[in-house]
Amino acid sequence: MRSKRTELFVGSFILLGILAFVYLAVQVSGLAFTDKKDTYQIVARFDDIGGLSNRAKVTIAGVTIGSVESITLDKELYMGLVTMNIDSDVNNIPTDSSIAILTSGLLGEKYLGLSIGADDEMLTDGGEIFDTQSALVLETLISQFLFKAGDSEK
Amino acid sequence: MKMVALLGGALLDWIESVGRAGIFLAQSIFRLPVRFKESINLLIKQLYSVGVLSLVIVVVSGAFIGMVLALQGYSILAKFGSEEAVGQLLALALLRELGPVVTALLFAGRAGSSLTAEIGLMKATEQLSSFEMMGVDPLRRVIAPRFIAGVICLPLLSLIFSTTGIIGGLVVSVNWLGVHDGAFWSLMQQSVYFDTDIVNGFIKAVCFSIAVTWIAVYQGYECVPTSEGIGKATTRTVVLGSLAILALDFVLTAAMFGDF
Numbered sequence: 001m002r003s004k005r006t007e008l009f010v011g012s013f014i015l016l017g018i019l020a021f022v023y024l025a026v027q028v029s030g031l032a033f034t035d036k037k038d039t040y041q042i043v044a045r046f047d048d049i050g051g052l053s054n055r056a057k058v059t060i061a062g063v064t065i066g067s068v069e070s071i072t073l074d075k076e077l078y079m080g081l082v083t084m085n086i087d088s089d090v091n092n093i094p095t096d097s098s099i100a101i102l103t104s105g106l107l108g109e110k111y112l113g114l115s116i117g118a119d120d121e122m123l124t125d126g127g128e129i130f131d132t133q134s135a136l137v138l139e140t141l142i143s144q145f146l147f148k149a150g151d152s153e154k
Numbered sequence: 155m156k157m158v159a160l161l162g163g164a165l166l167d168w169i170e171s172v173g174r175a176g177i178f179l180a181q182s183i184f185r186l187p188v189r190f191k192e193s194i195n196l197l198i199k200q201l202y203s204v205g206v207l208s209l210v211i212v213v214v215s216g217a218f219i220g221m222v223l224a225l226q227g228y229s230i231l232a233k234f235g236s237e238e239a240v241g242q243l244l245a246l247a248l249l250r251e252l253g254p255v256v257t258a259l260l261f262a263g264r265a266g267s268s269l270t271a272e273i274g275l276m277k278a279t280e281q282l283s284s285f286e287m288m289g290v291d292p293l294r295r296v297i298a299p300r301f302i303a304g305v306i307c308l309p310l311l312s313l314i315f316s317t318t319g320i321i322g323g324l325v326v327s328v329n330w331l332g333v334h335d336g337a338f339w340s341l342m343q344q345s346v347y348f349d350t351d352i353v354n355g356f357i358k359a360v361c362f363s364i365a366v367t368w369i370a371v372y373q374g375y376e377c378v379p380t381s382e383g384i385g386k387a388t389t390r391t392v393v394l395g396s397l398a399i400l401a402l403d404f405v406l407t408a409a410m411f412g413d414f
Binding site: 003006007009010013014016017018020021023024025027028029030 | 199206209245344347
């Protein structure tokens, strides 16, 4: 009889542990158990990626439609080559769209914002966005401002 | 010259004891009880005394640590107007560091010391030698189930600790301090990743569980079989166990999160 009670306690202890694991996975990390969404890859070259990191989100009108897969250096052009995975249900991005590196909030993380163009041709897997706008680097901004201020005094 | 010899001797002694502990661990694991039914019964008994009885202290301290973190985090984050980020702070701190480390420290104090004292007392009252007389391997019958129970329990306790900590922090920040609960959860889910945070925390807890339980059963088995010796061995378990946890934690953190 006593060993039955022990077994009951041990069983509920282990169940509690597993429940805690599931809770952490689902509620805290927001892990979804659905299959990985189908995606297609597009690339863009930036003069300065300025703190963009892997897994950063890609948005249209603020809605997340994909994420950054990898960031490498294009050795020939000396530009940052950003590869993105875009959800395949968003298959109507015109080829002349432009993409910019934006910051959420004052100190927030960097993300990519797509502005839609007007072309009839749509981007497909492996396509490239040519119209890119680099990250705003604070130092560059301040030095430009200082030069401008110096010019206007003359 | 004498100093050098003493130092060298101490080093050799230490290396020897590490080797003995290694052989001891290998022997007790690879000689599991032959009969399955019996071994399961022994294991369940140990799971009860090592795991279930440690549950209360882990749940209570988890809840309080989560609540304190939420209070402290809120008071600093509110200065920057980003008090919603308290959920993110809470979850990352608990899952990556506090969950595994504090649970392991509590476990060393609560379960490790009792394992050492129990095995030491068995040795002092010659129960271990009478097992041998009866032809039962004490490593197999006494040490193995305790070691395995410890390795199973600590990761589970660490998960429970993190969960109660997050719930405690949720109660303080959302219900008491008035943080918006949607922002609390969404910021948390945005910044916590299943593979880097939860799985790495779990791996940490598994490493700590092996280290702490190993130290505890070895100290009990190797203690001087007197009341003084048992006392010293119990102290050593807690001290060595805690130091091992903190040192291991640094190494594991550097390996897991060191690249950003």
